[in-house]
Amino acid sequence: MRLVKTCAALVLVSLLSACTWWSENADVEPDIPEQQLYEEALSAMDDGNYSLAVDKLQLLEARYPFGRYSEQAQLELIYAYFKTFEPQSSAAAADRFIRLHPNHDNIDYAYYMKGLTAFEQDRSFLTRYLPLDETQRDPGAARDSFDSFSTLVSRYPESEYAPDAQKRMQYLKNRLATYEIHVATYYMKRQAWIAAANRGRYVVENYQETPAVPDALAIMYEAYTQLAMTDLADDALQVLTLNFPDYEIHSFREGSYSLLYTASFGLFGEGEEVVAPVRPTQSLGETRAEEREKEDSKEERSWFDRATFGIFE
Template identity: 30%
Template sequence: MVFSGFDGQRRGMRIAFAAAGFIGVASLLGGCQSDPDIDITAYVQTIDPADVLYNEGLANLNAGQLTEAGRKFDAIDRQHPYSEYARKAMVMNAFVNYRQGQYAEAINAASRYLSLYPGDADAAYAQYIVGLAYFRQIPDVTRDQRTSARAIAAFTEVIERFPDSEYVEDSQTKLRFARDQLAGKEMQIGRYYLERKEFVAAANRFRLVVEQYPNTRQIEEALARLTETYYAMGLTSEAQTAAAVLGHNYPDSQWYADSYKLLKTGGLEPRENKGSWISRAGARLVGA
């Protein structure tokens, strides 16, 4: 073939470069085939259509093949970034990581999605996954409860930012549990101080439960412990008020029966002082 002028030279150079490239790849693959320790597939990248990868990932997910599903969704993110399927794959990858117990990865993937697409249709689900991932890491009440606080923040975000989403009801349920964990931790610390007769420190912990976690399962014991603590400190009016609020809201509680009995040993009975912080806090209780 004969080329004329500059265009002919340029076309000739492209053919020469292409031929050289073909020879180079052929030599490389030939060398790889002769070396059993080299995988020639590492030199060849297959780029599949995004919709094909996504549907394959869903099929793997439905078949319980979570690792393979994650690989498909990862491939979409790498090969087709910022596409519609990349957005969907990011959320699905967060879900796959959550299902595999890889909670940090799930939180990172969902948080990345939320930072890139905060107003997208799946934003509520991504935020819900963040909450679930923290929720599954909540330890027993004797241990540090920072994860409970993070779960509370995540589920609160679901409820406040996406009030019409289908994830609100379950978020509210899990939120109550996480709050109960925080209240339980405060009760554990308060009992520790009470056993050592460090009454001021104990009262501060029980007060925190009454004021910040009034509608948890810990509230009955917190009021009873305040009755006990204030009685031991000689603050009889506060002790009587704590017992009165407890009896008003939970009259059949064993904690109230114990508090009533304690006051009786000193010739006292439950009597609410409306000016006390306990009375004001008591107005916010479920049974008030």
């Protein structure tokens, strides 16, 4: 009886081992030649099936890491990830290629794709199809894109991708400069004069020839005026006046209004409108000073005049 049990146990163990062996071998894919894998990946990309292309390229890298198509497969993988809307994977693949092949003939393509991936990542779905101001969003991806394009242009100025990178860099400069103005305006409304002045100076020093420069100079002028830094305020105003003579100086501070004034839409209560900063001791501010005097000389409107919208008074 004991012998029968022993034999039955051995047979059972053998059957289980056989099942395990067959199941393991069933999951193992047959060997595919390197060239065939690469051609299948390219064919999938030509057909627009980028998910399949990613699978083929990943398999090629895993099985033939030092093959004749490995380097080209890494480049193709960057683009395939980009087309499957996987920006993190695309950027990681580009960084990996740059690290492994710093002297490759097509390394300029890796830098370009890295910048393009961050560029498209910064432009979200909502900003493409809805009228949203993307300059008020976090510019982290825009900075990464600008840095990658800048590296490409500086290191490989003769690259075929350099002209397009330069155009995108100009757009990114305008976007980053406008974001700094939004932040500076926020500081001005909170009366954080030093922080606002530093933001304005950063725009002037790093984003020249952008539409945000005159606003940056105006913020510097107003912030330095509030800080009683006369020399710095004079310098900012002089640069602004000489380079942008048609710019109309306005205040970036927030007005002070009472609750009654706000609730009645300005009919009742007291409200202090913010006017442009004026320093009548300097010649460049005489025009604005004269305008301020004219505004102050106007007769104060009574509550009855406000309520009747000026019809009876």
